[in-house]
Amino acid sequence: MITNYQVKGMTCGHCVSAVSAELAALDGVTEVQVDLASGRVTVTSAGPLDTGDVRAAVDEAGYDLVEA
Known part of the structure; x- marks a missing residue:
């Protein structure tokens, strides 16, 4: 299954x-x-x-999952 997300705040390779x-x-x-x-993330x-799990993982990395 392929799902696309939008993540806000990423600016570099470390992100x-x-x-x-x-x-x-x-x-x-x-x-x-x-x-x-x-900012597109394909999982x-x-x-x-x-x-909720995806949002928590993105939050743990220090970024924001944007509502689709």
């Missing part, structure tokens, strides 16, 4: 690494791709992800 690492740690996530320029997972 990308932090968000990627937190999201990759979620159960079922198999791949995370981050487009720094647009591939075995099944649907709980938006």
Whole structure:
């Protein structure tokens, strides 16, 4: 399953690494791709992800998940 999210506040490669690492740690996530320029994050997972879990992971990395 592929899900796209919008993340606010990322400005550099470290930001990308932090968000990627937190999201990759979620159960079922198999791949995370981050487009720094647009703030778009594409998450591939075995099944649907709980938006609250995604929000918590992005928050833990220090950024904000934008409502779709």
